[in-house]
Structure formats: C-alpha cells, structure tokens
Amino acid sequence: MSQVPGKAAGDTRSRILDAGERLFMEHGFDGTSMRMITSQAGVNLAAVNYHFGTKELLIQEVFRRRLTHLNQSRLAALDQLEAEAAGVPIKPSRIVDAFFGTALRMAADVEGGGHTFMCLLGRTYTEPNEFVRQFLAEEYAECVERFLAALYRALPEVDRNEILWRFHFMMGAMSYAIAGTDALQLVTGKFDDENPSRLAPRLMSFLLGGLRAPLAEFGALK
Amino acid sequence: MSQVPGKAAGDTRSRILDAGERLFMEHGFDGTSMRMITSQAGVNLAAVNYHFGTKELLIQEVFRRRLTHLNQSRLAALDQLEAEAAGVPIKPSRIVDAFFGTALRMAADVEGGGHTFMCLLGRTYTEPNEFVRQFLAEEYAECVERFLAALYRALPEVDRNEILWRFHFMMGAMSYAIAGTDALQLVTGKFDDENPSRLAPRLMSFLLGGLRAPLAEFGALK
DNA sequence: GATTCATTAAAACGTTTGTTTGAATCATAC
DNA sequence: GTATGATTCAAACAAACGTTTTAATGAATC
Numbered sequence: 001m002s003q004v005p006g007k008a009a010g011d012t013r014s015r016i017l018d019a020g021e022r023l024f025m026e027h028g029f030d031g032t033s034m035r036m037i038t039s040q041a042g043v044n045l046a047a048v049n050y051h052f053g054t055k056e057l058l059i060q061e062v063f064r065r066r067l068t069h070l071n072q073s074r075l076a077a078l079d080q081l082e083a084e085a086a087g088v089p090i091k092p093s094r095i096v097d098a099f100f101g102t103a104l105r106m107a108a109d110v111e112g113g114g115h116t117f118m119c120l121l122g123r124t125y126t127e128p129n130e131f132v133r134q135f136l137a138e139e140y141a142e143c144v145e146r147f148l149a150a151l152y153r154a155l156p157e158v159d160r161n162e163i164l165w166r167f168h169f170m171m172g173a174m175s176y177a178i179a180g181t182d183a184l185q186l187v188t189g190k191f192d193d194e195n196p197s198r199l200a201p202r203l204m205s206f207l208l209g210g211l212r213a214p215l216a217e218f219g220a221l222k
Numbered sequence: 223m224s225q226v227p228g229k230a231a232g233d234t235r236s237r238i239l240d241a242g243e244r245l246f247m248e249h250g251f252d253g254t255s256m257r258m259i260t261s262q263a264g265v266n267l268a269a270v271n272y273h274f275g276t277k278e279l280l281i282q283e284v285f286r287r288r289l290t291h292l293n294q295s296r297l298a299a300l301d302q303l304e305a306e307a308a309g310v311p312i313k314p315s316r317i318v319d320a321f322f323g324t325a326l327r328m329a330a331d332v333e334g335g336g337h338t339f340m341c342l343l344g345r346t347y348t349e350p351n352e353f354v355r356q357f358l359a360e361e362y363a364e365c366v367e368r369f370l371a372a373l374y375r376a377l378p379e380v381d382r383n384e385i386l387w388r389f390h391f392m393m394g395a396m397s398y399a400i401a402g403t404d405a406l407q408l409v410t411g412k413f414d415d416e417n418p419s420r421l422a423p424r425l426m427s428f429l430l431g432g433l434r435a436p437l438a439e440f441g442a443l444k
Numbered sequence: 445g446a447t448t449c450a451t452t453a454a455a456a457c458g459t460t461t462g463t464t465t466g467a468a469t470c471a472t473a474c
Numbered sequence: 475g476t477a478t479g480a481t482t483c484a485a486a487c488a489a490a491c492g493t494t495t496t497a498a499t500g501a502a503t504c
C-alpha cells in the first residue's frame with residue numbers, strides 16, 4: 001500500500017534520486033536538506049542514509065545515473081562519425097553536433113527528467129563543490145579528450161589552444177542556455193516558447209558561428 | 223590596535239563585504255556561514271547583523287556595491303556610441319563591446335576585486351535564489367532594455383526574437399568563461415595563462431562570430 | 445508457523461546555523 | 475573629567491542540519 005498518495009511508481013531508491021535531482025536543481029546542494037528530499041519523495045528521513053550512505057554519495061549517484069549514459073551516447077555518435085568518414089576529415093559541425101546536440105536532445109526530454117538533469121548539470125559547472133568537481137572530472141575525462149582530439153584533426157590549421165578556448169565558450173553558452181535564469185529572462189519575461197526543442201537549432205547555429213569566427217588579433221582588448 | 227594581523231586596511235563594513243564577496247564566490251550563499259565571513263574579515267560575529275541586518279541584506283549589498291557601477295559604465299559607453307554616431311547606424315560589434323567588453327575589463331581587475339565579483343556574478347546567474355534573482359532583475363532592467371533596443375536598431379533586418387536569443391547565448395558564454403570551472407579545466411588542466419586579459423579578445427571574437435552566424439533554418443534539430 | 449534478512453519507522457544524537465542580547469569599549473562633544 | 479552615541483564583544487538563543495540508533499514491519503525460506 002502506498003505510503004503517500006502518488007507514491008506508487010518506482011521504489012524508494014529511485015524516488016529519492018528523482019526528488020534529489022529536482023531539488024538540487026532548484027535550490028543547490030547546500031540549499032537542499034535531507035528532509036526536503038525525503039518529504040518530497042514520500043519516504044522516511046533515514047532512507048537516504050540507508051540506501052546511499054551520505055548526502056554526498058547521493059549527489060554522486062544523482063549524477064552518475066544520467067551522466068554515464070549521456071557521455072556514452074556522445075562517444076557512440078563520434079564513433080559513428082569516424083566510421084562513416086573512413087579517413088576523410090570530418091566536418092567540425094558534425095563533431096559539435098555529436099557533443100552538444102546530444103546534450104540538447106537529452107535536455108529536450110522534459111517528461112523523462114532529462115531536462116531537469118541538464119539544468120542541474122549546467123548550474124553545477126559554476127558551483128565549485130570540490131567533491132562534485134572531482135567526480136565530474138572523472139566522468140568527463142575520456143569523452144572530452146576524444147572530442148578535442150577529433151576537433152584537432154578536423155581543424156589542423158587552427159592553433160589547438162584556440163580550439164580549447166572555443167570549446168570552453170561553447171560549453172558555457174550551452175549550459176547557460178539550458179540552466180541560466182539570467183537577467184534577460186527576468187527583464188524581458190519568458191521567451192516565446194518554453195519548449196526546449198526550439199532552443200536547439202538556434203543554439204547550434206550560434207555555436208558554429210562562434211567556432212568559425214576569425215581568430216582574435218593578438219593583444220589584450222583595450 | 224589591530225584585532226588580527228592585516229586588519230588595518232578598511233573599516234569593518236567593507237572588510238565584511240570583501241570577505242563575503244570572496245566566500246560567496248567560492249562556496250555559494252548557502253555554503254558560506256556568518257562565522258566564515260566574520261572570521262575571514264577578522265571581525266566579531268555580531269558585526270554582520272549590526273551593519274547589514276541579515277545575511278540576505280548583506281548579499282544584496284555585496285552585489286549593489288559593484289553592479290550599479292558596472293551597469294552605469296555600460297550605459298555611459300552606450301551613450302558615447304550613440305552620441306558619436308549621430309543618427310548613423312552603430313556597428314553591432316561596438317554595442318557588444320560596450321556591454322560585454324565593459325564587463326570583461328572589470329573582470330580583468332584582479333587586485334581591486336573586480337575579478338572575484340564577476341566570478342560571483344557568473345555563478346549567481348545559475349543559482350536561482352529567489353531573493354537574489356529579484357534584486358538582479360531590478361538592477362539590470364534599464365541596462366538590458368537599452369542595449370537590446372540598440373541592437374534592434376543596429377540589426378533592423380534580423381528578427382528581434384533571434385537577437386534576444388543570441389544576447390542570451392552571449393551572456394552565457396561570457397559568464398561561464400569567467401566563472402565556470404568546467405570539465406575542460408578539470409580534464410585539460412589550467413589554460414596557458416590565468417591572466418584574464420588574454421580571455422577578453424578571444425571571447426569577443428567568439429561572441430561576434432555567434433552573433434553574426436546565419437540564422438538557423440526552421441524546425442527542430444534532429 | 446518459525447526464522448531470517450532487507451527495509452522502513454520514529455526518535456534522538458551532537459553540530460552548526462542565523463540571529464539576538466546586554467555589557468564593555470571606543471571616540472567625540474561638552 | 476563626564477556624558478553621549480556608536481560600535482564591538484562574548485555569550486547565549488531557538489531552529490535546522492546530517493547522521494545514528496533501535497525497534498517495528500515486510501516478504502521470502504525452511
């Protein structure tokens with residue numbers, strides 16, 4: 001019998017993960033208490049420590065649950081690109097789509113929780129909790145390494161350091177576009193449509209424009 | 223006589239603001255306790271409540287102290303552009319520089335605390351504390367409104383909604399470039415140079431490339 | 445039906461949180 | 475020198491925090 005109305009779907013473990021994912025996204029790690037999580041999940045307070053050990057291990061599991069799959073999808077897309085290319089240079093736009101487009105498609109999944117998770121991921125990039133940073137670094141290592149290598153091969157005439165910077169900028173534009181609640185939304189009101197599927201083509205166009213921009217002349221902006 | 227070594231410079235109020243600015247940037251609002259702030263500032267615990275009332279009002283003052291000046295500088299730069307133009311359309315790149323370049327020049331001021339503040343500001347955009355959001359919206363309202371209007375005039379042939387989106391993306395790339403501690407930095411190690419002045423020309427080039435990118439064809443990315 | 449093991453329950457643990465209190469201290473004006 | 479008003483101080487406040495404990499409950503095995 002259900003403990004609370006609407007508790008039926010899913011076991012205790014995954015209900016905690018779902019509630020944590022949403023609350024961490026809305027209030028951050030420090031701003032989300034165990035009691036907030038367990039009451040939203042409709043489970044006993046002690047259940048988190050029983051199933052996950054500590055709050056930090058719960059946070060880690062919230063990320064691992066989806067991040068492993070995301071990066072595997074990215075690598076699978078890159079594998080396919082490289083297999084189809086068979087030695088011929090790959091267009092940078094295809095590589096960018098394999099990395100950022102895959103994330104955007106995950107973010108477009110509102111009902112399945114992908115959107116919530118991508119919001120959480122975006123805000124976590126600027127929330128330098130040491131514990132989470134270490135974990136993200138390990139989860140991302142292989143994926144980022146392979147995509148950077150692919151971009152280096154696709155743009156052999158461009159300085160590798162510049163490519164690194166632009167990957168960094170693209171990362172920012174994307175995570176912010178998904179997670180950011182910036183002054184724009186506050187001033188101008190909501191955008192025309194909340195549906196994240198409208199975001200993807202616009203963002204991809206912007207990212208490619210930035211990637212292809214002429215290199216900055218040397219010297220500091222003044 | 224100094225209470226702690228190195229306390230000499232500045233009064234209690236500004237020492238609290240400086241300590242709060244740095245700690246909020248490093249650990250977030252909820253992750254920074256009153257005791258962390260007062261001990262770093264070398265003042266008594268009760269000093270924060272005496273001078274600012276509550277923690278939230280301290281946060282508000284940390285932002286107001288620098289944000290008002292930043293947005294005034296932006297508006298002054300835009301005023302000058304429009305005065306020089308005297309009716310002739312202004313190049314979008316000049317407008318972008320007046321908004322984002324001004325912020326980047328503030329972020330380049332490491333010793334004066336501008337860099338710390340811009341890091342804090344960047345992470346705050348994705349930290350949707352309701353109290354801070356409301357405050358940022360009010361502080362930004364006039365500035366964003368005027369810059370959007372300027373971009374609309376500079377790009378009369380582009381749909382205004384597209385400009386709004388791209389401003390949003392630029393906002394993300396910049397704040398993330400300053401505040402973000404993303405997987406890249408974790409995987410690839412620090413960039414060649416920590417000096418933020420190297421960041422500015424690279425980012426400006428990326429932003430303009432994104433702004434000028436061809437508009438996305440209609441329909442969702444697939 | 446009794447035993448066993450995993451899970452849930454309520455209650456309490458010791459810390460830390462933001463804030464308040466009332467006395468001590470300071471500089472300044474008379 | 476004394477009075478005044480602002481500031482600092484040590485101490486304490488109730489509330490909320492993450493975690494632990496011990497008993498109750500559930501389902502499966504013999």
